[in-house]
Amino acid sequence: MDEARRARAEAWFRQRGLPSVVRGSSGLGDLTVRVAPAVAFLTVLEVLVTVFAAMTPDTEAAMGARLEDPNFALAYVVVAALTVILPLLAAWLVLRWNRGRRMRQLTITVVLVVSLVEIVLLPVIGHLAKVTDSVSEGVVENLLLVIALYVLVKIGAGSVLGWALRAALSQVKAVGTLTSKALPLLLLFATFLFLTTELWQVTATLTRARLWGVVAFFAVVGVVFLVSVLVEELRNLVQRVDRNVPPERLLATPFQMQARHPDHDEDPPLRRGEQLNLVFVLVLAQLLQVVVFGVLVFLFFLAFGVLAIDDDVIKSWTTHDPTPGTLFKLHLPLSNELIQVSVFLAVFSGLYFAASAATDPLYRQAFLQPLLDDVSVSLTARHLYLRDIS
Incomplete structure (x- = not known):
């Protein structure tokens, strides 16, 4: 089996959530390409969670008063819905964009930049929005999350997650x-x-x-x-x-x-x-x-x-x-x-x-x-x- 055909076969097994069938190991570049959907999901989710948390008052009374404003109520519902939909959509779009691409330098660069945004920039934004108390704790937590994503993708969890997203969409259909x-x-x-x-x-x-x-x-x-x-x-x-x-x-x-x-x-x-x-x-x-x-x-x-x-x-x-x-x-x-x-x-x-x-x-x-x-x-x-x- 030539390399191109073997790559197509292995990508097919991963798309079906069966990474354990694939023989051999992946290099760091290939691993970075495969982790892209998970990084996109995590980054978009944290942005929206930060926005949602910033919109929510600390007390029930304050929340009830703000919900009396129809514009705020509409924005609150829209952000809540987007928090569920957009991370999944981002992961799915990145997954489609990555399909058939291996070791693409552009993809690797974008994933590394987005990972740095997730690790460093988002904790700062959360602190400025008064959602989190400590920037350093946020940086450490996000760094551990990104490392965990790489480890999970290395053992094949990323393939199963990608398959699960497609399966979830098919179940909705x-x-x-x-x-x-x-x-x-x-x-x-x-x-x-x-x-x-x-x-x-x-x-x-x-x-x-x-x-x-x-x-x-x-x-x-x-x-x-x-x-x-x-x-x-x-x-x-x-x-x-x-x-x-x-x-x-x-x-x-x-x-x-x-x-x-x-x-x-x-x-x-x-x-x-x-x-x-x-x-x-x-x-x-x-x-x-x-x-x-x-x-x-x-x-x-x-x-x-x-x-x-x-x-x-x-x-x-x-x-x-x-x-x-x-x-x-x-x-x-x-x-x-x-x-x-x-x-x-x-x-x-x-x-x-x-x-x-x-x-x-x-x-x-x-x-x-x-x-x-x-x-x-x-x-x-x-x-x-x-x-x-x-």
Whole structure:
């Protein structure tokens, strides 16, 4: 395999979140090019967090007074939205710009300059904006963050992160499938829970920290379940992977015109790192589906609560007046009780969806089987790649 073709093959594996398949090590220049999306994400995020923090008063009373100004309220909401969207967009744009470029001097220079801005300039700006107390502490923290990014990219986490961003966008595009196939039946059941007094009473007594603890508990249970199921799925997939994969399944790979020879030796066994990488990618892909599904459920019950549940009903259920709602320190024109119930039902529904996608035949065919087919193509490409470099 010539160098150009090997570079395309290795870039293809990294774009699929499978850096463990790649043999050999990267130089510092190549590593700097690969870390560019993460540096862009971190820098844009810190700029927007600094702006958002500078806009937010120290006290609830001062915040309430400022929100009475419609211009400030609009700016506050816009900055909050941009804090979520722009870092991801910046990382995605840099990722696209880097595609096919290796060891480009311009990219390396830009990444180093942006890293210096992140390490030195942003702590100074944060101190001037009275968001941070110490410039030196900010410099040390940002330096450690940038070093951590290089280490994570070196071990392949950057490839997985890039793949996760693309997978997240694809999951957003699949909202129609989630809405039509997964939501209706579950919402019939969850709506009855939503209208029970006991659920409102339990969630109303939870502090926000305890609520996030409940969310974390459900998340851990879901991850453990997915890992146990997907490890077995991967083991079965490796054993039965097709030795004569149709050429059309390889059209999107650097191995379009190749085929596996039936008399060729068995595939090299998966290394421990490759097994972990494949399981992690499958679990992360499933978790992204669960997160998108949970957000849809959360938004549904917020809207349903606003339309159907007034403050008197909430008071009769919780025995106290509704309190102003906040989410991630963002003030919302909703009651805190409604937010708490919606979060609880969203995470509960996400766990139910994860279990259904792995066990129910209809859910499995729509949501899990495409991921397994994707891994099957990756395993076939791995065989061809290792055969060519051996």
